Amino acid sequence: MIAEKMKSMVANSSAIRAMFEEGNRLAKIYGAENVFDFSLGNPNVPAPEAVKQAVRELIDEEDPIALHGYTNSNCGYADVRETVAASLNERFGTKLEGKNIVMTVGAAGGLNVILKSLLNPGDEVIAFAPYFGEYRAYTSNYDGVLVEVSPDTDTFQPKLEEFEGKITPKTKAVIVNTPNNPTGVVYSEATIKKLAAIMEAKQKEYGTEIFLISDEPYRELVYDGAEVPYLTKYYNNTVVAYSYSKSLSLPGERIGYLVIPDEAADSADLLGAANVATRILGFVNAPTLQQKVVARCIDEKTDISYYDRNREALYNGLRECGFVCAKPEGAFYLFVKSPVADEKEFCAAAKKYNILIVPGSSFACPGYVRLAYCVAYETIVNALPKFKELAKEYF
Amino acid sequence: MIAEKMKSMVANSSAIRAMFEEGNRLAKIYGAENVFDFSLGNPNVPAPEAVKQAVRELIDEEDPIALHGYTNSNCGYADVRETVAASLNERFGTKLEGKNIVMTVGAAGGLNVILKSLLNPGDEVIAFAPYFGEYRAYTSNYDGVLVEVSPDTDTFQPKLEEFEGKITPKTKAVIVNTPNNPTGVVYSEATIKKLAAIMEAKQKEYGTEIFLISDEPYRELVYDGAEVPYLTKYYNNTVVAYSYSKSLSLPGERIGYLVIPDEAADSADLLGAANVATRILGFVNAPTLQQKVVARCIDEKTDISYYDRNREALYNGLRECGFVCAKPEGAFYLFVKSPVADEKEFCAAAKKYNILIVPGSSFACPGYVRLAYCVAYETIVNALPKFKELAKEYF
Numbered sequence: 007m008i009a010e011k012m013k014s015m016v017a018n019s020s021a022i023r024a025m026f027e028e029g030n031r032l033a034k035i036y037g038a039e040n041v042f043d044f045s046l047g048n049p050n051v052p053a054p055e056a057v058k059q060a061v062r063e064l065i066d067e068e069d070p071i072a073l074h075g076y077t078n079s080n081c082g083y084a085d086v087r088e089t090v091a092a093s094l095n096e097r098f099g100t101k102l103e104g105k106n107i108v109m110t111v112g113a114a115g116g117l118n119v120i121l122k123s124l125l126n127p128g129d130e131v132i133a134f135a136p137y138f139g140e141y142r143a144y145t146s147n148y149d150g151v152l153v154e155v156s157p158d159t160d161t162f163q164p165k166l167e168e169f170e171g172k173i174t175p176k177t178k179a180v181i182v183n184t185p186n187n188p189t190g191v192v193y194s195e196a197t198i199k200k201l202a203a204i205m206e207a208k209q210k211e212y213g214t215e216i217f218l219i220s221d222e223p224y225r226e227l228v229y230d231g232a233e234v235p236y237l238t239k240y241y242n243n244t245v246v247a248y249s250y251s252k253s254l255s256l257p258g259e260r261i262g263y264l265v266i267p268d269e270a271a272d273s274a275d276l277l278g279a280a281n282v283a284t285r286i287l288g289f290v291n292a293p294t295l296q297q298k299v300v301a302r303c304i305d306e307k308t309d310i311s312y313y314d315r316n317r318e319a320l321y322n323g324l325r326e327c328g329f330v331c332a333k334p335e336g337a338f339y340l341f342v343k344s345p346v347a348d349e350k351e352f353c354a355a356a357k358k359y360n361i362l363i364v365p366g367s368s369f370a371c372p373g374y375v376r377l378a379y380c381v382a383y384e385t386i387v388n389a390l391p392k393f394k395e396l397a398k399e400y401f
Numbered sequence: 402m403i404a405e406k407m408k409s410m411v412a413n414s415s416a417i418r419a420m421f422e423e424g425n426r427l428a429k430i431y432g433a434e435n436v437f438d439f440s441l442g443n444p445n446v447p448a449p450e451a452v453k454q455a456v457r458e459l460i461d462e463e464d465p466i467a468l469h470g471y472t473n474s475n476c477g478y479a480d481v482r483e484t485v486a487a488s489l490n491e492r493f494g495t496k497l498e499g500k501n502i503v504m505t506v507g508a509a510g511g512l513n514v515i516l517k518s519l520l521n522p523g524d525e526v527i528a529f530a531p532y533f534g535e536y537r538a539y540t541s542n543y544d545g546v547l548v549e550v551s552p553d554t555d556t557f558q559p560k561l562e563e564f565e566g567k568i569t570p571k572t573k574a575v576i577v578n579t580p581n582n583p584t585g586v587v588y589s590e591a592t593i594k595k596l597a598a599i600m601e602a603k604q605k606e607y608g609t610e611i612f613l614i615s616d617e618p619y620r621e622l623v624y625d626g627a628e629v630p631y632l633t634k635y636y637n638n639t640v641v642a643y644s645y646s647k648s649l650s651l652p653g654e655r656i657g658y659l660v661i662p663d664e665a666a667d668s669a670d671l672l673g674a675a676n677v678a679t680r681i682l683g684f685v686n687a688p689t690l691q692q693k694v695v696a697r698c699i700d701e702k703t704d705i706s707y708y709d710r711n712r713e714a715l716y717n718g719l720r721e722c723g724f725v726c727a728k729p730e731g732a733f734y735l736f737v738k739s740p741v742a743d744e745k746e747f748c749a750a751a752k753k754y755n756i757l758i759v760p761g762s763s764f765a766c767p768g769y770v771r772l773a774y775c776v777a778y779e780t781i782v783n784a785l786p787k788f789k790e791l792a793k794e795y796f
Contacts, residue, residue, distance in 0.1 A: 007667040008674040009543070010521050015681065016673040020794050026473065052465040061690075065456050070447040074651045078421065111655070111684060112505060122542075126405050143681035147517075149544075182481060216402050222765035256469045258689030260506070260655075261533035272402040279403040283416040286410065286538035293688045295456075295655030395686070 015143065025362065032360050042376040042389035045362045047338070048253040051312045051380075052209045057254060058300040064295060071299065074196065077291045081277070082109030082263075082285040086301040090263055093304045098236035099374040100267070108264040108280045109292035110255070114187045116264045117144050118287060120219060120245050123279035125150040129178035134164040135340065136371035138187050138221070146253070150178070157371045162189040162332060162341065166200050173208040174334035179217040180205065184234060187375035189341040190317075190334020192228060195235045202241035207244075211383040216270040218244045223262070224337040226253035226307055229314050232335040242269040245276075250300050250336075255308050262294040313338045316379040316386055323390040324377075327397035341366070345400035349375050355399060359392040410538065420757065428757050437784035439772040441755045442582065444650040445553075446707045455697040459690060468693065470534045470771040472549035472686045475679040476672070477504030478787060481696040487659055488699045493631035495662070503659040503675045504687035508618045509638040511659040512539050513682060515614060515640050516574070518674035521543040524573035527719075529559040531766035532738065533582050533616070545573070552766045557584040557727060557736065561595055568603040574612040575600065579629060580619040583764045583771035585712075585729020585737040590630045597636035601780040603639070604638075618657070621648035621702055622707050627730040640671075645695050647733075650703050651757070656691040673724060708733045711774040711781055718785040722792035733775040734762070740795035746769050750794060754787040 008016065025045060032041045045139065064073060077083050078398035088104035095102055121131070127149035133141050135157040145152045153172055159164045164182070182201070184193040193201075205216050220237045226249065228234060238244045251261035266277050291297075320340055321333055333344040342363075344352040349365045349372055356363055356375075366374030379386065403411065415600050420440060428434045457466060469493050483499035492498055506509035513662070516526070522544035528536050530552040542549045548567055553560045559577070565789065579588040588596075602610050615632045620643065623629060633639045643655035679686065684694075715735055716728055724738040736759075737745040744767055745760045751770075761769030 008518055008670050012518060012674045013679060015671065019673065019677045019680075023474075048471045053469055056497055057469075058465065061460050065453050071445055071650070074448055074452075074653050076441075076652045077416075078444045088413060114680075114683035114685050116683070121405055140681060143407050144683070147681060204665065231564070255466070257471045257676075258469050258686060260685060260688050275403050278414065281408045282407060282410045282414045284508075285414075286535060286542060287682060288509035288511070288539065290509050290655060291653060291657050293691065295690070296688065363596065387713065394553045 011146065011153055025368065027304045028357070029362050032365070035058070036360055039388070041360045041362070041384055042392060043362045044379065044381065046366050047378045047380060048247060049252055049257060049308065049380050051255055051308050053255040054136065054303065054306045055163070056303045056306045057299060060241060060299045063297070064094070064302070065297050067336050068298070072171050074294055075130070077294060077297075080281045080291050081107070082292055083294070083297050089301040089304055090220070094265065098239070100236065100238055102265060102267060105277065106265055106267055107334045108277070108284065109297050110247070110262045110264055110265065110284070111260040112251055112262045112288045113221055113247045113290055114140065115245035115260065116219055116249070117219065118147060118260050119283045119289070120247065120264055120281050121145060121148050121150065122283040123276060123289060124178055124217060128176060130174060130176045132169065132172060132177060132180045134182065136170070136188050136366060136369035137181070138375070139368050139370070141181055141261075148163055153177070154370055162186065163193065164189040164201060166204060170204045170208070173204070173337035175214060177208070177216050181217050181219045181221055182237070183221040183272055185336025188222065188339045189332065189336055190337045191234050191332065192234055192335040195233070198235045198237060200241050200303070205241060215243055217270070220244060220246045222246055223249040223252050226337060227310060227313060228336040229317060230335065231325065234336070238265065238267045240271070243271055245270065253308055254300065254303060256296065256308060259296045261292055261295060261300055273357060296355070304367045313380065316383055317380065319383065320377065320379045320388045323386065324393060329393070329397065338378060340379060342375050342377060344373050347373060349373055350394070354398055359396050361389060361396065406541065413435055422756050423752070424713065431755055434783070436755045437780055437787060438757045439774065439776065440619060440759050441697055442773050442775060443646055444652060444703065444775050445777065446703050448549055448650040449698065449703065451698045452694060455694045456690070458673040458697070459693050460662070463693070469689055472689060475676045475686050476502070477687055478692050481692045484696040486701055489660065495631065495633055497660060497662060500672065501662055503661065503672070503679065504692050505642070505657045505679070506655040506684045506687055507614055507660055508656065509535065509659045510640045510684055510687070511642035511644070511657050512614065512616060513542065514684070515542050515642065515659055516540060516545065516676045516697045517682060518671060518748065520613060525571045527564065527567060527572060527575045529564070529577065530678070531557070531761060531769070532576070532763035533578060534763050534765070536764050540600055548572070549765055553642065554766070554769070557581065557586040558592055559596060561599060565599045565603070566598070568599070569755065570607045570609060572603070572609070572611050574614050575618055576614045577630045577632070578616040578624060578729025581792060582732055583734045583761070584617065585629050585732045585734050587629055587730040590628070591632045593632060593635050597736070600636060600688060610638055610663070613640045615639060617641055618644040618647050622705060622708060622733060623731040624705070624712060625730065629764065631730065633660065633662045633664070640665065642756050647702055649695065649698060649701060654688060654691045656687055656695055661764070685762050702769055708775065710717055711776065711778060714778065714781045715772065715774045718781065719788060722788050722793065723796040724788070733773060735772045737770050737772060739770055742768060744768055751791055754791050756784060756791065757789055
């Protein structure tokens with residue numbers, strides 16, 4: 007009875023659910039402390055205390071009709087949008103106004119809104135493997151076609167030559183995700199400049215507009231002083247999709263924003279379309295209480311040192327076992343080379359030690375596995391001897 | 402640059418925004434108290450005190466990682482889903498379990514999720530005029546075709562004979578909205594039984610499954626003891642889309658649910674598809690704090706007496722002026738016959754008296770206008786002399 011498009015996705019989803027249930031099953035048999043679940047990107051650092059305080063104050067001080075009511079614009083509260091714009095201007099030297107900000111139901115909501123606003127059936131969206139698998143579904147929602155650039159498994163930077171060859175007159179958008187899920191790699195300024203130059207040239211060649219969509223839920227999660235270039239400054243047709251899921255540890259609350267700068271082609275139309283898309287996709291507006299919370303917590307950040315300690319412990323521990331992986335500069339994932347070609351076999355082997363990890367083929371990059379280290383430090387400490395045993399099967 | 406599908410919608414949306422801005426402009430000139438804005442369905446009764454209390458307790462008592470984290474299932478917290486199911490069972494004698502409930506980003510989010518789950522391109526969705534105009538966009542989002550049954554302007558009950566003739570082998574769903582926006586009419590049990598019998602017969606005739614989607618944001622807003630039948634009991638292939646927007650005055654928070662009962666065809670698949678649709682449309686899950694709030698406030702209701710007083714005052718006042726309209730049994734709208742055939746002309750005339758109302762053509766029912774009486778009582782009292790002047794132009 008269900009829609010044709012949904013059938014394979016429901017089957018896939020059942021596989022993920024099966025994995026989750028397997029984790030629960032193992033926890034029941036061996037105890038939760040003896041199951042090492044590195045499969046989920048759910049932040050485990052609590053939201054800053056300021057979030058709690060903001061909620062309390064808003065509930066006590068604000069008129070509930072205004073606090074919980076529809077916003078006048080589907081793009082969100084005017085004052086919240088202005089606060090976000092001012093903060094970006096201060097941090098990145100942009101010249102944004104409130105009107106350039108669309109408050110969204112997280113970055114996933116924002117990506118759907120912008121793709122709905124842009125795509126005609128058959129339009130192509132380019133993504134660089136490895137990439138977050140949902141990009142394929144988001145693109146397909148609007149009858150677009152996802153075009154993949156193969157991974158550079160030496161550096162996990164984008165393969166720019168292949169990229170250039172894959173841009174066609176049907177290319178409507180390019181999605182980049184830096185810091186990257188699943189690799190933790192940050193694209194350097196030099197890379198961004200080259201990527202922008204290629205897109206500029208292709209726009210001229212084809213007489214088209216190609217949008218660079220920057221999916222940035224991990225912007226704030228960087229280590230060792232890594233810099234994440236702000237992409238609107240390098241390419242006019244840039245749209246940023248941001249989320250507070252990781253920076254304020256609010257993933258379940260579904261709060262983020264889109265940036266649509268004046269420099270983007272037909273910016274006013276695009277903002278109008280994003281406003282309508284927000285409404286007709288059923289979001290209507292980003293949750294109102296959380297809009298006000300993030301505005302009050304605009305300068306707050308999650309405790310990055312927690313993830314950094316995990317990163318060091320897991321990265322060093324795995325290397326000592328003989329596993330190969332690039333040291334991530336951002337996000338909270340390690341992308342580890344599978345010691346056997348079929349990484350699903352490796353994931354199955356890991357499960358024998360109660361270690362749960364995600365195959366790279368979920369990110370269009372088979373032969374690798376993703377470990378999310380947004381877990382308790384003890385989970386890493388206790389898992390390392392198990393990884394050692396697992397490594398002995400291969401090295 | 403924007404998607405073809407969006408172009409006319411952006412133009413329409415600009416017209417609505419223009420109306421809103423006109424309201425602001427008039428307020429600046431004449432003072433907000435001298436502008437009578439009946440255009441918006443934004444509840445103006447505050448959320449019950451229990452909502453405030455629930456937020457405070459949750460923030461103080463719950464682990465923020467769990468409170469603001471992703472839910473294990475995209476359908477929402479297991480305990481919240483069970484609480485909703487138990488409450489429905491108690492109120493309506495249904496036999497639902499937690500698994501039959503999908504927590505959604507309001508009813509608009511729920512309708513998008515279920516249409517995404519069901520529709521193949523070209524599938525038909527039937528709606529009874531007058532209907533909420535967004536149904537057309539929701540259907541078009543998934544390449545479905547909205548088929549309209551013309552309004553019965555005597556009773557505003559569904560025209561069942563015409564309905565029967567419009568069901569085809571391509572009919573995948575029928576949307577009903579009772580209590581109705583824009584008329585306030587409640588469909589009687591007798592009507593629902595006839596409608597169900599027609600759909601049963603057509604399912605048999607065509608060998609298809611046709612889903613009855615009940616959009617129920619106004620279920621709790623009924624007057625004079627009117628009964629709103631619970632549709633899952635009359636027809637197996639029923640899906641309910643509910644919202645707390647009106648019942649708890651939380652429209653901006655985007656919290657509601659879908660009911661997909663076991664009796665629905667391929668119920669497990671449909672629940673699986675709704676889970677995936679929630680994720681890939683970018684909702685990911687209904688906002689987590691608000692999920693827990695509504696579970697704690699499951700027996701709370703908004704103060705209906707406020708709307709009831711408004712209903713009586715506006716209905717009686719308009720009738721005294723000579724306007725014709727059915728007395729609504731539910732929701733917070735009056736649907737008034739325009740004294741001239743072109744109701745947009747009437748809306749323009751009303752604006753001369755600083756009265757803002759919505760043309761019925763927005764609800765596929767020209768010749769009528771919608772007045773939302775979720776306004777301050779004083780707005781009605783002060784508007785009535787203006788309506789009297791307006792009436793003099795016609796009667």
